[in-house]
Amino acid sequence: MTDPERRDEEQEMPQAVDPHATRPLSKAEKEVLRRIDPGSRALVIAAVMLVLVLCSLLPWVGDAAGWQVLTGTADPSLNVGLLPQLFAINSTVVGIGLGVLSLMTRRWGVAFLAAVGGVVVTFEGMVAIWSRQTSGITGPSFGLVLAVVCMAVLAVQWMRVVWTRR
Template identity: 40%
Template sequence: MQRMTSADDFDRTPGEKSSNESDPIEDYRKDFDAAEKKVAGEIDPGVRALVVAVAIVILLGSLTLPHSGIANGWEVLVNSNEARAESIALPSRLFVGFAVVFGVIVSMLALVTRRWILAWIALAGTAVSIVLGMLAIWSRQTPPPGVVASGPGIGLIIGWLVVIVLTFHWLKVVWGRTALQMAAEEERRAAAAEAERRGDWNVG
């Protein structure tokens, strides 16, 4: 059966769409915007995910090793009697805390959820941990006058090296996602310009 012609069809000028007809260019633009938002919010670490996972395990293991003297990383974190006996300074406690929060917890959440914001937080936190780790090693090598303190232990050194590795890999992941987002944004602008050009051509 043929569709009955309505008064709106007579009133419409040639090329004008009725209210129940969708604009394919507008639909394409909405789909592209949705895809761009999805790309912007997610990461794809690829093979780096395995490297980060192994680094997290090693970082956890380093906390069970001597941080300085008889105090291991966990004892430094909770400021136990062993840590106080070794005169553990504030940089060491801050380093271990940052390593646990950003190197372990946030990094694991970023791997599981693949959220870009968590990867960025892990990058920022592990980058700060590098500085804190350097200060922790320095504080164990140069104790205050009159304080007898052991030097940096194997756990502290391994933990510091691991957060350097984590920072490098999170930097590559975040930068790769940023480059992909920039490419998607450029493609969206090109598509919008092409749609505008076609619209001007149709009007002409």
């Protein structure tokens, strides 16, 4: 056989299976698979979480600040309703709570919860804005809109971190 024929034959033959490839994963390997490395996205996520915290100082409904909507101490004449308050609670729990927990533990599962929760809470925030626009009393203020934008950015960033899983 000539050299070119031998090369063609070698390429057609299936490669042998590495015996180490089928062995069970060790604890260290499993631990590595559970971890995430957000890289430079961690800085973006932390900055957006800070803006989300600052949104609680801005007006959300009429003159009521985000923290007043969160705690339920807004002026009763504003008739804030359930949806903005639900968004305030969930954006705090998911956007800040799960976000901080994900950055501290670097666990894939917690980051996945932050990503999926961020998508759900973003939708919830859009419904809260819609409910304020259709209430006929007072519409949403810029703090609520900015908080929804922050949650959307957080959801996208966490999805990218979870999807890449470096």
